[in-house]
Amino acid sequence: MKKNELIHMHTLLVEIASDFLEEGIATQDDMKAYNQLKVGPMALRSCRADHEIAVRTLTTALATCAAHNLGRDTTTVPGQSLLEPPNGTESTGTDQRLASN
Incomplete structure (x- = not known):
């Protein structure tokens, strides 16, 4: 995906997040x-x-909020580690970034 396409998708996800916040599906803490x-x-x-x-990170947060809103198990949402605060003292050694083409 090109950077401009990624930014466009990022913009759309922020709009969905805004809707989730307005509708009470998500909170600022989420x-x-x-x-x-x-x-x-x-x-x-x-x-x-x-x-x-x-x-x-935003996609994972939105998926978790949607699953919770539907009464589904949120632990099965992939990428949960992205929502955990960085430990700061220990590195997991995993890089969540995709390779750029």
């Missing part, structure tokens, strides 16, 4: 991991990898 990244769709100078991580 979006905390995404907000801590400080990479919004208008951060055009941010690198592609930063947008990829932001999109993956």
